[in-house]
Amino acid sequence: MQAVNKYQSEIAGPLRGGSAGVRLIEPTRDGTTFFSSIPPAFQPRNDEWLLVPLFHIFGSEEFSRFAPAVAEVCSQPYVGLSPDDAGVFGPEAELMGRRLPVKVVSGLPKGVAGLPSGFPGLEGLELTVWGRITRV
DSSP states (O other): HHHHHHHHHTTSSTTTTOOOOOOSSOOOTTSOOTTTTOOOOOOOOOTTTEEEOOOOTOOSSGGGGHHHHHHHHHOOOOEEEOOHHHHOOEEEEEEEEEEEEEEEEEESSSSEEETTOTTTTTOOSSEEEEEEEEEO
16 A cells, blocks of 8 residues: 555545546446457458558658668568468469569468558558458
């Protein structure tokens, strides 16, 4: 209790500096809480991949590509796949009418495809969605 008193203006009184804020996650009416309702595990689909954004230090921020020094170290757009999924495709794949090189991303699970966020040529893609990837 001593540590709590350090942040209060008086014992059992209000906090110094004002209220701590609003509680964001409230228990539900049926007694379950946000932390006890666990969603089902990811299940890959046949012939579809869950398209997720991949963020890069250089290039994902909307204006960083305009700086010449940053533009030199930016990679080109690609579709990132797990080693298992990448073996199905050749060096290129087609996704929503775009031809992209395939890059193996070891951290992605089977059934998930990563697209670099903010890269030119990938504008207008809504992520996270299910999509089809075809061989070229």
